[in-house]
Amino acid sequence: MKSFYKYLIIIGIVVLIIGYLWKYPCDSFPNVSVLKYIYNLKCGAPTETNINSGTLPNTNNNLTQNTENQKNNSSLSQTGNVGIIYDNETKNYFVNDKNEVFVVDYFGKIIKVVNGQSEIINDSNSGNPYQVLFSPSGEKILIDFSDFISIFDLQNKNWRQLDLNSFGPSFDLNNNVYYFQKENAFNSIFKLDLSKDDSKPQKLIQLNILDSYLVSKNKDEVFIVSKPSSLAYGSVLLFNNQNKNVSLVYEFPGLHFNWDAKTQNGVLLTSGELNKGGRFFWINKNLKAQELYFLTLPSKCIFNEELTKTNEDILNQTSTTSTSSTSTLKTAQASTITKTFLICAVPRNQNELKNKYITDDYLSYELYTEDDIYKIDLNSGETKIIFNDKTKNFDMYKLELVNNRIFFINRFDKKLYSINLNQNN
Amino acid sequence: MRNIFFKNIIIILILIFGLKNITFAQTNSEELIISWKVNNFTPYEFTGKKLASPGSNISVSFDFIKNNKIVDLSKSKIYWYINDKLVSNSRGVKQINFIAPNQIGVPLDVRVELPDYAVLKTIEIPIVKPKIVIDAPFPKKEIYQNNFEVNLLPYFFNLTANLTEEGPAAFLNVNWQINGNPAKPANEDPFKLKISVNSNQKTDINIKAFVQNVLNQLEATDKEVNITFVK
Numbered sequence: 001m002k003s004f005y006k007y008l009i010i011i012g013i014v015v016l017i018i019g020y021l022w023k024y025p026c027d028s029f030p031n032v033s034v035l036k037y038i039y040n041l042k043c044g045a046p047t048e049t050n051i052n053s054g055t056l057p058n059t060n061n062n063l064t065q066n067t068e069n070q071k072n073n074s075s076l077s078q079t080g081n082v083g084i085i086y087d088n089e090t091k092n093y094f095v096n097d098k099n100e101v102f103v104v105d106y107f108g109k110i111i112k113v114v115n116g117q118s119e120i121i122n123d124s125n126s127g128n129p130y131q132v133l134f135s136p137s138g139e140k141i142l143i144d145f146s147d148f149i150s151i152f153d154l155q156n157k158n159w160r161q162l163d164l165n166s167f168g169p170s171f172d173l174n175n176n177v178y179y180f181q182k183e184n185a186f187n188s189i190f191k192l193d194l195s196k197d198d199s200k201p202q203k204l205i206q207l208n209i210l211d212s213y214l215v216s217k218n219k220d221e222v223f224i225v226s227k228p229s230s231l232a233y234g235s236v237l238l239f240n241n242q243n244k245n246v247s248l249v250y251e252f253p254g255l256h257f258n259w260d261a262k263t264q265n266g267v268l269l270t271s272g273e274l275n276k277g278g279r280f281f282w283i284n285k286n287l288k289a290q291e292l293y294f295l296t297l298p299s300k301c302i303f304n305e306e307l308t309k310t311n312e313d314i315l316n317q318t319s320t321t322s323t324s325s326t327s328t329l330k331t332a333q334a335s336t337i338t339k340t341f342l343i344c345a346v347p348r349n350q351n352e353l354k355n356k357y358i359t360d361d362y363l364s365y366e367l368y369t370e371d372d373i374y375k376i377d378l379n380s381g382e383t384k385i386i387f388n389d390k391t392k393n394f395d396m397y398k399l400e401l402v403n404n405r406i407f408f409i410n411r412f413d414k415k416l417y418s419i420n421l422n423q424n425n
Numbered sequence: 426m427r428n429i430f431f432k433n434i435i436i437i438l439i440l441i442f443g444l445k446n447i448t449f450a451q452t453n454s455e456e457l458i459i460s461w462k463v464n465n466f467t468p469y470e471f472t473g474k475k476l477a478s479p480g481s482n483i484s485v486s487f488d489f490i491k492n493n494k495i496v497d498l499s500k501s502k503i504y505w506y507i508n509d510k511l512v513s514n515s516r517g518v519k520q521i522n523f524i525a526p527n528q529i530g531v532p533l534d535v536r537v538e539l540p541d542y543a544v545l546k547t548i549e550i551p552i553v554k555p556k557i558v559i560d561a562p563f564p565k566k567e568i569y570q571n572n573f574e575v576n577l578l579p580y581f582f583n584l585t586a587n588l589t590e591e592g593p594a595a596f597l598n599v600n601w602q603i604n605g606n607p608a609k610p611a612n613e614d615p616f617k618l619k620i621s622v623n624s625n626q627k628t629d630i631n632i633k634a635f636v637q638n639v640l641n642q643l644e645a646t647d648k649e650v651n652i653t654f655v656k
Contacts, residue, residue: 076559118618130469146469185486185520208486208519210462211474226460229474237460245493248456267491361472365560393564412562 014060064110081420082392084408086113089414092132094141097137102154103416104132108143124153124159127414128385135171136262140194142169142177149178151194162192163201166215168221172259177215178204178222189214189239215259223249228256230271230278230357254278255358258298265303265378269295269358277354282342282378292376293344295353297362299397300345300371307336335381340378343386343409345371350379368395368411373419387419456544457537459487463525464592465555466584476553480641481518481525485535485551486520487543496542504538527643529554555581557636559650567653571623575650577616577634582644597638602633628654 086093086103093103097328100111102121108129110122124143129145141152149162149169154185162169162179175195180187188206193199207224215223222244226234232256238245250257254271254309264285270276347369349352361367371394373387389405395411406419430491439560463475464482477483477588484504489496499518504523505513513521532549539545560576584596599615601608611617622628638644 029471071530128469205495208460209458210460210484210486211462227472227474229476229551231476232474233548234474235460237458246488246490246495247493248458248490303472309605348602360473360476364556365472365578366558366560368562368564370564395564 028118029083036113071251082389083418083420085418086111086416090409090416091129092118092134092139092193092398093400093409093416094134095406095407096138096402097142097402099403101140101407101416102134103131104141104143108145110141110154121154122157124150124152125148130249133169133171135175135177135194136173137175140171140175140177142171144169149179152344153194158197159287160197163190166236170214170216172219172222174219177214180212180214180270187212189224205239205244205246207246209237215257216261217259217304218261218264223257223259225257225382226255228269228359228363230254230275230359254359256298256300261284263303263305265340265342267298267301267342267344270300271358273358277356278358282376284378294344294346295350295358296344296346296371296373297358297397301398302343302399302401304341304343304401305338306341308339309336340372342378343406344375344376344400345369345394345399346372346374347371348388348390352380370394371396373399373406386421433487443593454492455544457487457539457541457544458490458572459485459535459537459546459548461485461535461548461550461601463581465468466582467580468578469579476581476628477525477533477550478553478555478583479523479525479643480583481581482522482583483525483533484520484522485548485550487537487546488519489539489544491542501539501541504536504540506536508534509536521536521614525550526553528552534629538568553581554581555583555638555644556647557646557648558632559634559648560633561632561652565653566651568622568653569655572621573652574611574617574619575652576638577618577640578635579616582636583641584638587642596638598637598639600635602631602635605633608632622654624654625656627656630654 001105006092040229042095074361079413083267089106091104093101095101098116104113105111106128108124108126109120109126112119112121121252126145129143129144130146135140136142139154142156143152143294144151144167144347148164149166151160151162153160154160163181165182166179167182168272169177171177177192181190181262183206183209186206187209189204191202191204192201209224212224213227215225217223217238220240222239223239224239228234228235228318231254232249233253235251236249236255236257237246238249250268252270254269254275256269266283266288268281268283269278278295282292297354312389334421348371356367358367362369372385373396374415375384375386376382393412394408394417396408399407400407404421406421408417409415410417428538438564440496458580462484463477464484465475467475489498493561498519500513500516502516503509505518507523512523516643528551532551534547534549536545536547558578558580560578579597580635582593582597584593601618603620609617618632620630620632622630631649632652633647633649635647636645
């Protein structure tokens with residue numbers, strides 16, 4: 001009987017330890033070595049974790065930080081060649097392969113800038129735009145004037161207005177625009193094919209979702225994303241236009257999401273304890289998330305695919321000589337692989353962000369940041385700092401990488417700048 | 426005796442962890458997606474979520490997704506609760522509208538129950554005080570020019586819906602101070618303060634703004650920012 005109680009006490013202690021560790025936060029590693037094994041069972045760092053509503057990968061699951069590389073780059077001070085591209089307030093812009101820059105200013109004016117020369121393409125004079133979007137090809141410009149939304153075609157110089165009460169628009173890669181339209185108590189999703197002048201909007205689904213906007217995922221799917229706030233829960237839903245399925249992808253406090261349809265990658269910011277600070281994630285094409293070791297805003301990140309040459313030593317031939325010795329011939333063969341990089345403007349003062357309602361403070365202009373630019377190889381996790389000139393203070397957003405130049409709008413003066421990366425690489 | 430005891434322990438553990446997983450699987454196939462929207466004032470280019478302040482008109486809506494399809498609930502019982510108080514039990518009501526109570530800092534609980542499907546979900550809607558931001562877009566809050574301006578941005582004030590013609594200036598009283606002394610804003614725009622520094626030395630400048638909603642005496646707030654003029 002005594003041994004029974006002994007076992008009972010031992011089991012009780014074990015259950016208590018398991019229970020304690022089950023609730024133990026994964027970002028606090030236990031000091032007691034006996035507990036570490038059980039801790040690892042719960043918090044061990046898998047390479048990828050699917051973040052669904054209610055679960056996040058633990059903080060050990062950071063994308064690898066190549067600290068050695070980072071230290072080297074930091075000491076080099078990557079300054080680049082910084083220049084102003086458009087010397088007036090810029091709402092949004094597009095740069096094509098020919099280095100032609102198209103700017104929409106704070107009055108809805110469309111301007112073409114080539115080699116420093118500006119030319120007004122269109123002056124709508126319709127007031128201050130709430131939002132400006134360029135189609136992926138850059139040929140269409142959508143301007144949301146709050147009261148109405150119009151799309152300008154750069155080739156035929158025509159405007160095409162969406163139905164009144166439209167909001168939350170997004171271009172896809174095939175010249176379609178998706179948008180919400182308020183219909184009585186409902187908000188329906190519509191699709192408009194912009195490749196035909198006489199196309200009619202097609203109603204896709206009727207929903208009861210408020211305060212959201214659309215982000216095109218691919219040719220068949222659209223994300224429905226809550227407007228972001230650090231103080232409120234937000235969600236990302238996925239709507240499939242083929243089978244009309246709707247599914248909840250993420251639901252988190254402070255959710256702030258962005259997606260790049262070209263490379264099928266995204267970024268996600270969530271808020272932390274008491275809604276301050278947060279965690280920042282890279283989302284891959286399968287919607288799996290990996291936490292990044294820095295904090296920034298989704299609007300400060302872009303993705304870029306690069307063809308990279310690799311020299312591989314390939315065992316080409318093995319020959320046997322008459323003396324029975326064996327020699328191998330190795331030939332260096334060049335091959336190319338496509339690498340995807342995440343490029344982010346990252347606030348220098350990371351500690352300041354931890355005490356801020358990041359999204360709300362930033363979007364309300366209570367918070368400005370001074371940024372460096374990180375380039376992260378998403379295959380290896382290697383991080384390079386490609387701009388960290390401490391003599392220059394830019395709060396960068398709406399980044400674009402074209403012909404090895406990074407373009408961005410500096411929120412301090414709202415002007416359009418570029419950094420030539422050729423010096424750095 | 427000992428074997429039976431261990432068997433029982435193992436069965437209990439399997440049940441505990443097994444049931445946890447089963448519950449998770451069930452919640453994945455059925456989702457209540459509740460969203461909300463507030464109608465109050467923010468500057469036109471604010472792209473974040475409008476937060477509710479006391480007196481704001483809040484709309485809450487939902488969709489129920491089962492097996493990835495939106496379920497038609499037009500004939501289903503739908504119970505709505507605000508802070509555990511039943512506010513609607515009509516069939517097919519998927520949206521409610523109400524005024525935010527005066528409980529700054531205490532989130533409002535809104536719960537939707539679908540008894541026909543045995544699902545419920547509660548969301549929290551934060552209630553905040555209207556805020557103002559003095560937009561001083563200078564790195565490290567240092568300014569190198571003698572003449573500069575700052576802008577006042579009001580958020581989450583409950584103004585009338587018809588703002589398009591009159592603008593927020595008609596409904597918000599703005600007072601400015603520079604280093605404790607009253608300062609006059611630009612004539613045409615009370616939200617803009619132009620500042621001239623007549624000094625050849627490094628100067629600390631404290632700018633303070635007070636804003637009062639003329640329609641609601643309770644909606645008043647202030648904000649200050651410190652800027653350093655560097656010669």
